[in-house]
Amino acid sequence: MKTVLSKITIISERLLKDDLIDLIKEVGAAGFTLTAVEGEGSRGVRAGDWEGRNVMIETLVSEANADRILVMLNERFMESYAVVAWVTEVAVLRGDKFLGEI
């Protein structure tokens, strides 16, 4: 009933939202979740008054697709934007539908 998958979490300025959604769709992600967040980092992402200036994007993918997404993030955004991304191993209910490959 459970499938071990990789959950990718990406936090960035909100202006990158559509580009990041396009990126995860490129690798065939079956969906995503967006949360409005605030934050502060070493490169200019600053905490505001709860306006949700940044966005957290989460998606469930295979381990191989998680690595693809990280490579693409690294190549396209890490040099020029304040983007943070990480992978968490999770056990997903009926998770086989998230295993789509490109």
Place this chain on the structure above:
Amino acid sequence: MKTVLSKITIISERLLKDDLIDLIKEVGAAGFTLTAVEGEGSRGVRAGDWEGRNVMIETLVSEANADRILVMLNERFMESYAVVAWVTEVAVLRGDKFLGEI
């Protein structure tokens, strides 16, 4: 000081919020956290204009209770609703109070 527990994360349409809270209370969860989120999936959960149309529910439980919650979600909601659920292993500060059993 730390206890290894299962964090359940459930994402669904907001109309299921109360039913899902009832479900996790049935297994004796000591609490939960709600976040307003947006999203897009393969079954009609769509991204809106940041109105927080979907809800993310998180709760910390024992591994056995996590499995109980997944079984209940599967039986009650997975056929008819756009529900996504996963389990993450976490180390909780003073986590023994989340170990309540039914």
Place this chain on the structure above:
Amino acid sequence: MKTVLSKITIISERLLKDDLIDLIKEVGAAGFTLTAVEGEGSRGVRAGDWEGRNVMIETLVSEANADRILVMLNERFMESYAVVAWVTEVAVLRGDKFLGEI
């Protein structure tokens, strides 16, 4: 390209937000993310009408710094406040910049 780090998640009443940010900065955290959340727990953190009455703070640190943060949370807040905190192991893209020590 990936570094295994500890993601600390802290949920508390919003009035503790600045104290908690100060605490994680004390150990040298390179940044943090804030999410407005609702919740219900065994000690009076209650679910409201989506006003985001509680705050979720997340930060990426070394395993040693994660333990330092848990000890500090335990000493300063766990007795008197409704604080929940846990650690998740994650693989972070270009995560070496989060390894700062005090």
